[in-house]
Amino acid sequence: MQDLFIRTGELLLPSAGVDPTAWACVACDQYTSQPQYWREAAALVGDRPSALQLILPEAMLDEAGTRIPDIHRAMRDALAQGTLTPGVKDGFILTERATDAGKRLGIVALMDLDGYDYRAGSQTLVRATEGTIVERIPPRVAVRRGAALELSHVLLLMDDPLMRVVEPLYARRDRLTLLYDFPLMMGGGHLRGYAVTDPADVEGVFAALRALKERQSDGLLFAVGDGNHSLAAAKAFWEEIRPSLSPAGQADHPARLAMVELENIHDGALVFEPIHRVLCGADGDVLLAEMAAYARRKGWTLATSDGGQPIRVAFGGKAAVLSVGGSPFPLAVGTLQAFLDDWLPDHPGASLDYVHGDDTALSLADAP
Numbered sequence: 001m002q003d004l005f006i007r008t009g010e011l012l013l014p015s016a017g018v019d020p021t022a023w024a025c026v027a028c029d030q031y032t033s034q035p036q037y038w039r040e041a042a043a044l045v046g047d048r049p050s051a052l053q054l055i056l057p058e059a060m061l062d063e064a065g066t067r068i069p070d071i072h073r074a075m076r077d078a079l080a081q082g083t084l085t086p087g088v089k090d091g092f093i094l095t096e097r098a099t100d101a102g103k104r105l106g107i108v109a110l111m112d113l114d115g116y117d118y119r120a121g122s123q124t125l126v127r128a129t130e131g132t133i134v135e136r137i138p139p140r141v142a143v144r145r146g147a148a149l150e151l152s153h154v155l156l157l158m159d160d161p162l163m164r165v166v167e168p169l170y171a172r173r174d175r176l177t178l179l180y181d182f183p184l185m186m187g188g189g190h191l192r193g194y195a196v197t198d199p200a201d202v203e204g205v206f207a208a209l210r211a212l213k214e215r216q217s218d219g220l221l222f223a224v225g226d227g228n229h230s231l232a233a234a235k236a237f238w239e240e241i242r243p244s245l246s247p248a249g250q251a252d253h254p255a256r257l258a259m260v261e262l263e264n265i266h267d268g269a270l271v272f273e274p275i276h277r278v279l280c281g282a283d284g285d286v287l288l289a290e291m292a293a294y295a296r297r298k299g300w301t302l303a304t305s306d307g308g309q310p311i312r313v314a315f316g317g318k319a320a321v322l323s324v325g326g327s328p329f330p331l332a333v334g335t336l337q338a339f340l341d342d343w344l345p346d347h348p349g350a351s352l353d354y355v356h357g358d359d360t361a362l363s364l365a366d367a368p
Contacts, residue, residue, distance in 0.1 A: 004209050004221070005115025005125055007257065008202055011108060012149070013087030013179060013193075014049065020182040022048040024191065027153030028055045028140075029229060033278055033353045033364050035059040037186075044185060049083045054151055056143050064139045072146040079148055087179045091197035092205065094169050094176065095261065098190040102269030105166045106261040107196070107205065111156070113256055118224075118232040125213075126156060126222040133229065133352075140233030141240070144255070152259035154227030158212060160264045165208040167264070169196060176201075225263065234258040275333075276361035277340060281350035284315030287343075291322065294339050301325035311336050314365040 014023045022045050031037040038057050045052050053074040056067055078084050087093065093108040116126035158165065169176070176194035183190050196202060213221050224231055238255050245253060263270060279287070295302035301324070308325035309332035327335040340352060355361055 004206065004213065005112040006206070006209065006262070007110040007112060008091050009088075009110040009257065009259075010086050010090065011088040011093055011259075012084040015082055015085045018049050018083060020180055020191075021185050022046075022050050024182075024184055024188075025050060025052040025055070026186075026188065027227065027230075028057050029153070029227070030057075032058045033280075033355055034360070041186060049078065051151055054078070054149060056139060058136065061136075061139050064142065068139075068142050068146070071143055072148070075148040084149075087193070088195050088197060091195060091202060093179065094166070094173065094194040094196050096170065096173075096192040096194075097184075097269075099269060099271075100189075101271045104263070104267055104269040105170050106155070106263045107166055107169070108193075108259065108261050110257045111154075111260045113235050113238045113258055116224075116231065116235060118228065118235060123219055125219060126224065127220055128228050128232070129157075129223045129225060136229045137233045137236055140230060141237045144233060144237045150254070150257070150259050152227065152230065152261075154231045154258060154260040155225040156222035156260045156262050157225040157265045157270075158209075158222055158262060159216075159266075160208075160212055161266050163264060163266065165205060165212065165264065166262065166267075168204065168208075169194075169201060172201075222262070223265075225265075227260075231258055231260075273356045275354050275356060276358075277336065278353040278355055278361060278364050279340070279350060280353070282347065284313070284318065287315075288313065288320065288322070290343060291339055294342060295324060298327075300327050300335075309335055314362055317366055 014020055025041060025045075035057075038059055041052055054071055056064060056071060060067065095106045095108060097104045097106075111126065115124055117124045118128040122128070160166075173194050176196065179193040179195050181190075181192045196205070209221070234255075241253070241255055242250055250256065292302045301308065302322055308323040309327060309329075311322045311324060311332050313320045313322060324332065324335050327338075329335045329338060344350060344352060355364065
């Protein structure tokens, strides 16, 4: 629906005979500092058809020049060889992913990119939830320029405390067509998907979204919960080609759409984990001194005691907790990010990555 910037569409799935466990893989922005994961996944897949062959992992951006042509070729082959078939020709897919936190529900749909802007201060219906690192966009745009397929890991989160969008469909899942039911590779959990094609079910989703929109005071309906940079790349590519199209061409061009999954922020299995910053190419002791100098310039206090915002730092087997006082940012992560955003441009040899999991972050901090 145009007023919601959400649409039904044709959604392709692996054909019969294609191993779904080998086909499904994690998002391209996962394990960015752990290339070994991607090597293990590739070894597990072998020569079987897999979405792994159709994405560019951020851990391998330095191989973009050789990988992107292979991705485009693999996409064309997947279509020509019948690897994929329409699972839904005009509708949604209701998803159920079993994880350690429970069963997480979602609706796979298409989003009109004209309803989204990743830039700071945006007032669009769909908005980013993190700052965009512009260096991450060009390789993803390059993939999209020659892509015959759209693969997505974008999650759009909605504030639906009454649970009227996704949950009613799930309650009626027994009368929906089951499209897939399989375990995900490498401990990723279990996935089921149901076709949502009945006009009454489709309209029920749109009606619930319209009601949700009417309750929002600031015009925000969806926050991008995952895939911020992939969605930003889709928007950048659309803005790149839109001026060359006629109004009629703009109305139905496939680049105007991005595949997304709608999820309820009140889903009990939707777990929010801290995102740790991993800084490479920096001396830990020098960095701590520069953080102290930055805090003094800003008029903040910085000490290794309690009473302020705690920022935990680990490197080379060392660990420290810095307490920041007087910061205008309500959360410690905002204070830390402000320092890093100021520090990074003056240190071109350093790089910043984002990872989930305390163990993963500490392991990377101890790495040489």
